Amino acid sequence: MSSMEIEFHQYQLRCQLRGHEDDVRGICVCGSEGIATSSRDRTVRFWSLDSSDKRKYVSSKILLGHSSFVGPLAWISPDEEFPEGGIVSVGMDTMVFVWDLRTGEKVEALKGHRLQVTGVVLDDGRRNRFSAGIIV
Template sequence: MSSMEIDFKQYQLRCQLRGHEDDVRGICVCGSEGIATSSRDRTVRFWSLDSSDKRKYVSSKMLLGHSSFVGPLAWIAPDEEFPEGGIVSGGMDTMVFVWDLRTGEKVQSLKGHQVQVTGVVLDGGDIISSSVDCTLRRWRKGQPVESWEAHKSAIQAVIKLPSGELVSGSTDTTLKLWRGKTCLHTFSGHTDTVRGLGVMHGLGILSASHDGSIMLWAQSGEVLMVMVGHTSIVYSVDAHVSGLIVSGSEDRFAKIWK
């Protein structure tokens, strides 16, 4: 069945991942290998398929090293350096860590941000991180390559587009489109913090805001659509290739838009 033929009415709760001792702050699907989660309990957990019940997952690795709550996660697909894949995590402790899932060990500690790390994304072999310190930083093989002040206020999210550019969202209410350290465009339209970002394949960029709205933008900066329905802060947004948009809010609702 292709992505356009999925019968979403057949979806139901498959299993629950129990193990964290505080709220779960981040989640990352790691190819077919498993799922990674991060938590205010200062841990990252990796969940693998249960060999006795393929509908369930079990906690197979607990990654310890952060000294405060852990938020954004990114998946490193298996390669020569990471035969079983790896995880990148960012925390309130200002650190970005790289973990080898074969051993469960921390193999890189990326220190440079001054306050909370809010986003991590892979750009080829590099890692890009965003922070409340208003900067984006590029890391390569465990070393800092470059950093720049991307906004005048805290950066809340960063994503990479299929075309290769980066997009950042900030407390200053704007999104910015980047090629390297060059800002190609500033997107203005929200009236409060831009908290979450997503990609709608073939159409543009999604943003979720504290102003309660979700916006779809063309890369040129044109607002293609505004979705209003939440009654509080919208923290996150993502889209399926079928055109389905999903958002999550402080109002305790996840909403599906189509």
């Protein structure tokens, strides 16, 4: 076997995240806190480890606010402003939203793009230093 081949039998499905009503468009690992997913169903879901089975995740928050499908996501590490972390979401509706995971509320709505936003990057995980734009 060459070094480029992967032995797939070493990998096993750990769990499935079921809850979106349409196809998933983005996924973001959120440190050890959980996983965030976005979908054409216009939602962002945050999945936390199941307290009764640490091998599984449960949908713990549904973030509502986008008027069209949601794409890429970025994780804001916990800090004084976001004790449980935060999420930046972007999408087809041209909006960039910043979410506080402690409350599940949208804390910032950034408007200015004229077309669908297809990418977001945080500099060192800090909310005040990120770029969102159209990737061509």
